[in-house]
Amino acid sequence: QSALTQPRSVSGSPGQSVTISCTGTSSDVGSYNSVSWYQQHPGKAPKLMIYDVSKRPSGVPDRFSGSKSANTASLTISGLQAEDEADYYCWSYAGSYTYVVFGGGTKLTVL
Protein backbone atom coordinates (compact mmCIF):
# COMPACT_ATOMS: atom_id res chain seq x y z
CA GLN A 1 0.00 0.00 0.00
CA SER A 2 1.41 3.33 -1.10
CA ALA A 3 1.96 6.16 1.36
CA LEU A 4 0.41 8.76 -0.94
CA THR A 5 -3.16 8.30 -2.11
CA GLN A 6 -4.10 8.88 -5.72
CA PRO A 7 -7.34 8.08 -7.53
CA ARG A 8 -7.01 4.88 -9.48
CA SER A 9 -8.33 6.47 -12.64
CA VAL A 10 -9.47 9.74 -14.16
CA SER A 11 -10.72 10.57 -17.61
CA GLY A 12 -11.43 13.50 -19.84
CA SER A 13 -12.15 14.41 -23.41
CA PRO A 14 -9.66 16.05 -25.76
CA GLY A 15 -9.37 19.74 -25.00
CA GLN A 16 -10.71 19.41 -21.48
CA SER A 17 -8.81 19.73 -18.22
CA VAL A 18 -8.30 17.04 -15.63
CA THR A 19 -6.83 17.16 -12.16
CA ILE A 20 -5.15 14.28 -10.37
CA SER A 21 -4.87 14.52 -6.61
CA CYS A 22 -2.15 13.12 -4.37
CA THR A 23 -2.92 13.04 -0.67
CA GLY A 24 -0.25 12.53 1.93
CA THR A 25 0.28 13.64 5.50
CA SER A 26 1.84 16.43 7.49
CA SER A 27 5.06 14.38 7.48
CA ASP A 28 5.51 14.45 3.73
CA VAL A 29 3.38 16.49 1.31
CA GLY A 30 2.31 18.88 4.03
CA SER A 31 5.82 19.57 5.27
CA TYR A 32 7.87 19.88 2.10
CA ASN A 33 7.55 21.65 -1.22
CA SER A 34 9.24 18.72 -2.88
CA VAL A 35 6.44 16.96 -4.71
CA SER A 36 7.09 15.56 -8.14
CA TRP A 37 4.95 13.95 -10.81
CA TYR A 38 5.91 11.31 -13.35
CA GLN A 39 4.14 10.28 -16.52
CA GLN A 40 4.50 6.71 -17.71
CA HIS A 41 3.25 5.26 -20.96
CA PRO A 42 2.82 1.48 -21.17
CA GLY A 43 6.11 -0.33 -21.45
CA LYS A 44 8.09 2.88 -21.14
CA ALA A 45 10.24 4.46 -18.46
CA PRO A 46 8.70 7.21 -16.33
CA LYS A 47 9.15 10.82 -17.39
CA LEU A 48 9.50 13.67 -14.91
CA MET A 49 6.73 16.19 -15.54
CA ILE A 50 6.69 18.35 -12.40
CA TYR A 51 9.06 18.90 -9.48
CA ASP A 52 9.03 21.22 -6.47
CA VAL A 53 5.23 21.09 -6.59
CA SER A 54 4.87 23.27 -9.67
CA LYS A 55 8.11 23.50 -11.66
CA ARG A 56 8.36 21.99 -15.11
CA PRO A 57 11.59 20.49 -16.46
CA SER A 58 12.72 21.76 -19.81
CA GLY A 59 10.57 20.39 -22.61
CA VAL A 60 7.44 19.69 -20.59
CA PRO A 61 4.45 21.54 -22.07
CA ASP A 62 2.89 24.28 -19.97
CA ARG A 63 -0.39 22.38 -20.23
CA PHE A 64 0.95 20.49 -17.22
CA SER A 65 0.81 22.34 -13.93
CA GLY A 66 1.13 21.44 -10.28
CA SER A 67 -0.10 22.85 -7.02
CA LYS A 68 -0.39 21.98 -3.37
CA SER A 69 -2.75 22.73 -0.53
CA ALA A 70 -2.02 21.40 2.93
CA ASN A 71 -1.42 17.64 2.60
CA THR A 72 -2.70 17.32 -0.95
CA ALA A 73 -0.81 17.97 -4.16
CA SER A 74 -2.47 18.15 -7.54
CA LEU A 75 -1.46 17.75 -11.15
CA THR A 76 -3.63 19.53 -13.68
CA ILE A 77 -3.47 18.80 -17.37
CA SER A 78 -5.26 21.33 -19.52
CA GLY A 79 -6.09 21.02 -23.19
CA LEU A 80 -6.02 17.23 -22.99
CA GLN A 81 -4.43 15.45 -25.90
CA ALA A 82 -4.53 11.81 -26.88
CA GLU A 83 -0.84 11.41 -26.03
CA ASP A 84 -1.51 12.43 -22.44
CA GLU A 85 -3.17 9.06 -21.87
CA ALA A 86 -0.78 7.37 -19.43
CA ASP A 87 -0.21 6.50 -15.80
CA TYR A 88 0.76 9.33 -13.48
CA TYR A 89 2.65 8.92 -10.21
CA CYS A 90 3.29 11.43 -7.46
CA TRP A 91 6.31 11.38 -5.18
CA SER A 92 7.08 13.47 -2.11
CA TYR A 93 10.14 14.05 -0.01
CA ALA A 94 9.46 12.76 3.49
CA GLY A 95 12.41 13.77 5.61
CA SER A 96 15.92 12.56 6.26
CA TYR A 97 14.94 9.07 7.36
CA THR A 98 12.22 7.96 4.96
CA TYR A 99 13.47 10.17 2.11
CA VAL A 100 10.73 9.47 -0.45
CA VAL A 101 7.12 8.34 -0.38
CA PHE A 102 5.12 7.65 -3.49
CA GLY A 103 1.60 7.30 -4.77
CA GLY A 104 -0.01 4.24 -6.23
CA GLY A 105 -0.53 5.81 -9.62
CA THR A 106 -3.49 7.16 -11.59
CA LYS A 107 -4.50 5.96 -15.00
CA LEU A 108 -5.57 8.83 -17.22
CA THR A 109 -7.88 7.93 -20.06
CA VAL A 110 -8.51 10.40 -22.85
CA LEU A 111 -11.98 9.65 -24.12
Place this chain on the structure above:
Amino acid sequence: QITLKESGPTLVKPTQTLTLTCTFSGFSLSTSGVGVGWIRQPPGKALEWLVLIYWDDDKRYSPSLKSRLTITKDTSKNQVVLTMTNMDPVDTATYYCAHQLRTGYYEFDYWGQGTLVTVSS
Protein backbone atom coordinates in the same frame (compact mmCIF):
# COMPACT_ATOMS: atom_id res chain seq x y z
CA GLN B 1 23.03 13.75 -24.20
CA ILE B 2 22.45 11.68 -21.08
CA THR B 3 21.66 8.00 -21.45
CA LEU B 4 21.49 5.14 -18.98
CA LYS B 5 21.08 1.42 -19.49
CA GLU B 6 20.50 -1.37 -17.03
CA SER B 7 21.93 -4.84 -17.44
CA GLY B 8 21.85 -8.04 -15.46
CA PRO B 9 20.04 -11.36 -15.13
CA THR B 10 16.42 -11.64 -16.15
CA LEU B 11 15.77 -14.58 -13.84
CA VAL B 12 17.02 -15.26 -10.33
CA LYS B 13 16.05 -17.93 -7.85
CA PRO B 14 14.64 -17.22 -4.42
CA THR B 15 17.32 -16.51 -1.79
CA GLN B 16 19.87 -15.63 -4.47
CA THR B 17 21.61 -12.27 -4.74
CA LEU B 18 20.74 -9.98 -7.63
CA THR B 19 23.42 -7.83 -9.21
CA LEU B 20 22.43 -5.13 -11.69
CA THR B 21 24.69 -2.73 -13.53
CA CYS B 22 23.76 0.72 -14.76
CA THR B 23 26.02 1.99 -17.54
CA PHE B 24 25.61 5.63 -18.36
CA SER B 25 26.96 8.34 -20.63
CA GLY B 26 26.64 12.08 -20.96
CA PHE B 27 27.67 12.86 -17.39
CA SER B 28 30.27 11.82 -14.86
CA LEU B 29 29.76 10.52 -11.35
CA SER B 30 32.95 12.24 -10.35
CA THR B 31 31.39 15.64 -10.98
CA SER B 32 30.23 17.48 -7.88
CA GLY B 33 26.47 17.36 -7.39
CA VAL B 34 25.75 14.32 -9.52
CA GLY B 35 23.70 11.39 -8.29
CA VAL B 36 22.30 8.16 -9.72
CA GLY B 37 19.40 6.23 -8.28
CA TRP B 38 17.61 2.93 -8.65
CA ILE B 39 13.85 2.62 -8.80
CA ARG B 40 11.77 -0.50 -9.33
CA GLN B 41 8.25 -1.29 -10.45
CA PRO B 42 6.51 -4.64 -9.94
CA PRO B 43 4.31 -5.63 -12.90
CA GLY B 44 1.16 -3.52 -12.90
CA LYS B 45 2.14 -1.75 -9.71
CA ALA B 46 3.58 1.53 -8.53
CA LEU B 47 7.11 2.87 -8.67
CA GLU B 48 9.34 2.38 -5.64
CA TRP B 49 12.56 4.26 -4.97
CA LEU B 50 15.38 2.01 -3.74
CA VAL B 51 18.68 3.82 -3.38
CA LEU B 52 20.76 6.80 -4.46
CA ILE B 53 24.52 7.27 -4.76
CA TYR B 54 26.26 10.62 -5.00
CA TRP B 55 29.45 11.75 -6.69
CA ASP B 56 31.21 11.81 -3.29
CA ASP B 57 30.15 8.19 -2.59
CA ASP B 58 27.49 9.28 -0.12
CA LYS B 59 24.54 6.90 -0.27
CA ARG B 60 20.89 6.94 0.66
CA TYR B 61 18.90 3.74 1.05
CA SER B 62 15.20 3.12 1.30
CA PRO B 63 14.69 2.24 4.98
CA SER B 64 12.48 -0.71 4.12
CA LEU B 65 15.16 -2.36 1.96
CA LYS B 66 18.36 -1.00 3.45
CA SER B 67 19.48 -4.28 4.97
CA ARG B 68 19.36 -6.01 1.57
CA LEU B 69 20.79 -3.34 -0.72
CA THR B 70 24.29 -2.25 -1.62
CA ILE B 71 25.16 0.37 -4.20
CA THR B 72 28.62 1.08 -5.57
CA LYS B 73 30.06 3.14 -8.38
CA ASP B 74 32.95 2.80 -10.81
CA THR B 75 33.58 6.26 -12.18
CA SER B 76 36.23 5.03 -14.61
CA LYS B 77 33.66 2.78 -16.27
CA ASN B 78 30.69 5.14 -15.85
CA GLN B 79 28.83 2.43 -14.00
CA VAL B 80 26.74 2.02 -10.89
CA VAL B 81 26.15 -1.45 -9.46
CA LEU B 82 23.18 -2.47 -7.33
CA THR B 83 23.13 -5.67 -5.34
CA MET B 84 20.07 -7.00 -3.57
CA THR B 85 20.37 -10.02 -1.34
CA ASN B 86 17.89 -12.75 -0.44
CA MET B 87 15.66 -12.27 -3.44
CA ASP B 88 12.00 -13.24 -3.13
CA PRO B 89 9.22 -13.56 -5.71
CA VAL B 90 7.79 -10.25 -4.46
CA ASP B 91 10.98 -8.61 -5.75
CA THR B 92 9.93 -9.42 -9.30
CA ALA B 93 9.93 -6.05 -11.00
CA THR B 94 11.36 -3.83 -13.68
CA TYR B 95 14.43 -2.18 -12.24
CA TYR B 96 15.37 1.28 -13.49
CA CYS B 97 18.44 3.38 -12.94
CA ALA B 98 18.07 7.13 -13.30
CA HIS B 99 20.00 10.40 -13.20
CA GLN B 100 19.17 12.69 -10.30
CA LEU B 101 17.86 16.08 -11.36
CA ARG B 102 19.71 18.00 -8.61
CA THR B 103 21.64 17.33 -5.46
CA GLY B 104 19.72 16.64 -2.30
CA TYR B 105 16.40 15.92 -3.92
CA TYR B 106 14.73 12.82 -5.18
CA GLU B 107 13.63 13.66 -8.67
CA PHE B 108 15.06 11.83 -11.66
CA ASP B 109 15.17 13.46 -15.07
CA TYR B 110 16.79 10.78 -17.20
CA TRP B 111 15.91 7.10 -16.94
CA GLY B 112 17.17 3.88 -18.40
CA GLN B 113 14.82 1.62 -20.32
CA GLY B 114 14.53 -0.70 -17.35
CA THR B 115 15.26 -4.37 -16.98
CA LEU B 116 12.67 -6.94 -15.90
CA VAL B 117 13.90 -9.28 -13.20
CA THR B 118 11.80 -12.32 -12.38
CA VAL B 119 12.33 -14.19 -9.14
CA SER B 120 11.25 -17.79 -9.48
CA SER B 121 12.53 -21.24 -8.76
